[in-house]
Each structure stands twice: as C-alpha cells, then as structure tokens.
Amino acid sequence: xxxxxxxxxxxxxxxxxxxxxxxxxxxxxxxxxxxxxxxxxxxxxxxxxxxxxxxxxxxxxxxxxxxxxxxxxxxxxxxxxxxxxxxxxxxxxxxxxxxxxxxxxxxxxxxxxxxxxxxxxxxxxxxxxxxxxxxxxxxxxxxxxxxx
Numbered sequence: 001x002x003x004x005x006x007x008x009x010x011x012x013x014x015x016x017x018x019x020x021x022x023x024x025x026x027x028x029x030x031x032x033x034x035x036x037x038x039x040x041x042x043x044x045x046x047x048x049x050x051x052x053x054x055x056x057x058x059x060x061x062x063x064x065x066x067x068x069x070x071x072x073x074x075x076x077x078x079x080x081x082x083x084x085x086x087x088x089x090x091x092x093x094x095x096x097x098x099x100x101x102x103x104x105x106x107x108x109x110x111x112x113x114x115x116x117x118x119x120x121x122x123x124x125x126x127x128x129x130x131x132x133x134x135x136x137x138x139x140x141x142x143x144x145x146x147x148x
Contacts, residue, residue, distance in 0.1 A: 001028070003062060006063045010066025012034060014108035022120075033045050042070040042071050063075055066108060067110055072084070081102060083103035086106060095123065
C-alpha cells in the first residue's frame, strides 16, 4: 500500500503524527506538503495529492486541514476521488466498506493525534464490500463521466 498525504498549515502538526504512524507500520507514503505551519491555501496541497491518487500512483490519500472540510471539498473536485471527512472510527470504517473512499480527510483542529491515528488505522484496514454499494458508486462514476 502506498499513501499520498498532505496538509495545509492547520493540519501540519497532525500530519506529522500520522506520518509517524505510517512509518511505524512500515507503510510507504509521499508527503505532498505543506512542510511548515506557514499559511498556505488548502487547494494547493489537496488537489495535487488527490490527483496522484486518481492517477493510480498511490493506493489511497490522507489530507488534513484545520477542520477537514476544505480539503474534502477540494479533493472531491478531482475526477475519480471519493474523499470522506471522518472524525470517528465508525465513519472511517463505513467510508471504506460502503463508499469505497480513496481519500480520508480530517481536521487537525478538531481531533487529537490518538483518535486520528485510530481513524487512519481503521480506514486503512477497511475493504469495500461491493454488492449494492458498488451499484451506488457506479451511479456516481457515471454522473462524473457525463454518462447519465
């Protein structure tokens, strides 16, 4: 598994914690920035990270900003991305099982590192169930590809 990871300044500290977790689990990753707490515009990190996932260069992506909302909106503008904002382990698990989310977003000003690590762990181990859920994902993909 290869993970694309990014944050703006509001998610920078939490991203460092998630990177430590990935390293402990020996999970490959690439950091798309930012690399400090200096202010940046979240689309400038979220979109390149999501594009790399959409191109298939990475299995999944994790993007963090202050609330997780802005990066979720930006990532979901990238064709092929199903970004889910999760601040609890149940939502993380369901985002994989039912929605086949390929990008996880979180808020560095909303949750602490312990919960964030648990969310990432749950999300990474989650598998898509397919079945009736695949039919729903396919409807989104058809719309996205102008195949209504």
